[in-house]
Amino acid sequence: MSLYCGITRRRKSFWCYRLLSTYLKEDDDACKKAQQTGTFYLFHNLAPLVQKSEHQYLESRFFKLLLLLGTFGQHMQTIEDSVLIGCSEQQEKPEMETELKGSFIGLRKALFQLNVKNASLLSTAQALLHWHDAHQFCSRSRQPTKKNVAGSKRVCPSNKIIYYPQMAPVVITLVSDGTQCLLVRQSSFPKGMYSALAGFCDNSLEEAIWREAAEEVGLEVERLQYSASQHWPFPNGTLMIACHATVKPGQTEIQVNLRELEAAAWFSHNEVATALRKDNPYFQQQNGAFPFWLPPPPTTTQVSHYPPADKRSGWKNQPVLSCLLSSDQAT
Ligand SMILES: NC(=O)C1=CN([C@@H]2O[C@H](COP(=O)(O)OP(=O)(O)OC[C@H]3O[C@@H](n4cnc5c(N)ncnc54)[C@H](O)[C@@H]3O)[C@@H](O)[C@H]2O)C=CC1
Ligand SMILES: [Mg+2]
Structure with a gap:
């Protein structure tokens, strides 16, 4: 099963996911297919969503996420186009928190509230989101880089330099x-x-x-x-x-x-x-x-x-x- 996480930022939404199978990182078609059975984790401006009542991290199935996107005026295209980076002018953080009965909190605080599995997934997801956010442009050509569907790398379309996430x-x-x-x-x-x-x-x-x-x-x-x-x-x-x-x-x-x-x-x-x-x-x-x-x-x-x-x-x-x-x- 694939694990996905999404991030909303100001009025825009960014989506990325963590894939357990190496081949999905390279195979765009397989990756898109895997999204449909994936589990989504939500962030707002790098703050993970934690449900208030149960102190649990919200996991959302693909089709549940589609309904959610519909509620906030977004479309399937948002996921397809922007597994790591997408855009919606109609998404507001407080409305989303109300709808999802949770709140976006800082990751450090979230790590104290979650079980080992969710904490470790959020930790990896946030680092990956942060890396994509900070590598939008090629340092050689200064052109925008393009991520692959899995989000395992970014490529400069003009000179084909590949950037991989680093630790x-x-x-x-x-x-x-x-x-x-x-x-x-x-x-x-x-x-x-x-x-x-x-x-x-x-x-x-x-x-x-x-x-x-x-x-x-x-x-x-x-x-x-x-x-x-x-x-x-x-x-x-x-x-x-x-x-x-x-x-x-x-x-x-x-x-x-x-x-x-x-x-x-x-x-x-x-x-x-x-x-x-x-x-x-x-x-x-x-x-x-x-x-x-x-x-x-x-x-x-x-x-x-x-x-x-x-x-x-x-x-x-x-x-x-x-x-x-x-x-x-x-x-
Ligand atoms: N989980 C834990 O219990 C702990 C985790 N840490 C983590 O370890 C990391 C390193 O610990 P520090 O004592 O702060 O390191 P440190 O003693 O090396 O001092 C930090 C300084 O190292 C330099 N630096 C060199 N390479 C860097 C890089 N790639 N990124 C950022 N700064 C770099 C900067 O000048 C920075 O101010 C921290 O970022 C912290 O998140 C630190 C202590 C406890
Ligand atoms: Mg030190």
């Missing part, structure tokens, strides 16, 4: 001294949230880990070890690569780089385990119920779908950070 590699590293974990927070994080050290990779994973630890907290790390990876939609779609690293006993003094971080501290296994057990920390911290929490679990994308759970050796169906902390705790 920036980011390494996220749990540093341990054998008994404690190093967690940090940036000033942009929600109040109380801590995470592992993270940084974009310019060169290699090893270089990025050493550089981030040295630059952000003044630590020299060793024994780097890969743990897991996941797709992460922010800021523009990244491949988060999770690793472990250690510091030598006695070399744990932190020097927080205040240009990059707001705080950094060592946390005991008990503190981390308690934070990981908290349900829906986003809302708890809103109430001031506890000061320290970790990113929520429903963020895995590729990890949660492929390979199947029983075929993963050593992978955990958890977000990168939780995975890191859990396995660290086990050692």
Whole structure:
């Protein structure tokens, strides 16, 4: 089955979808046919639609979507012409929210409300939508690029350059001294949230880990070890690569780089385990119920779908950070 997502933006509507079969990405006819059995997910200006009552993401079948488009004065042509990009002058966000009994909310907030499957699909969908939106023109010819039906690439009609969606590699590293974990927070994080050290990779994973630890907290790390990876939609779609690293006993003094971080501290296994057990920390911290929490679990994308759970050796169906902390705790 194909999965589709659509996006509405101001008065215009943009449609794209995520396809599970590789051949559909290249075969336009097969792709169009597959739309008819696809499931659609809706966005407004990159904000996914979440139904108010059930805290569920709205899924809509093709024919249900056609009815919906009719309600808002759109036509079948909108889907055919614009799986990723379409246009309707009559579509208004509040009217659509009322009709669909839901609301378009920011993806970060949505990730806290949805189950793993929906959160991961929305995460991938939003990154893909964002990539298409940002690659409307060929950087060589400056002509508008044209997406293929599946939305797996964009082509410049004048010079045939093909653009494929990209993910920036980011390494996220749990540093341990054998008994404690190093967690940090940036000033942009929600109040109380801590995470592992993270940084974009310019060169290699090893270089990025050493550089981030040295630059952000003044630590020299060793024994780097890969743990897991996941797709992460922010800021523009990244491949988060999770690793472990250690510091030598006695070399744990932190020097927080205040240009990059707001705080950094060592946390005991008990503190981390308690934070990981908290349900829906986003809302708890809103109430001031506890000061320290970790990113929520429903963020895995590729990890949660492929390979199947029983075929993963050593992978955990958890977000990168939780995975890191859990396995660290086990050692
Ligand atoms: N899931 C999680 O728990 C966490 C996820 N993250 C993600 O990891 C990413 C990297 O973490 P940071 O500490 O912010 O990285 P960072 O420590 O490398 O600092 C960010 C800076 O890197 C530079 N940069 C290099 N390549 C870039 C690119 N492709 N896109 C944007 N900026 C680039 C920019 O100057 C930017 O200001 C963040 O975007 C964030 O979304 C970060 C912390 C926790
Ligand atoms: Mg960083």
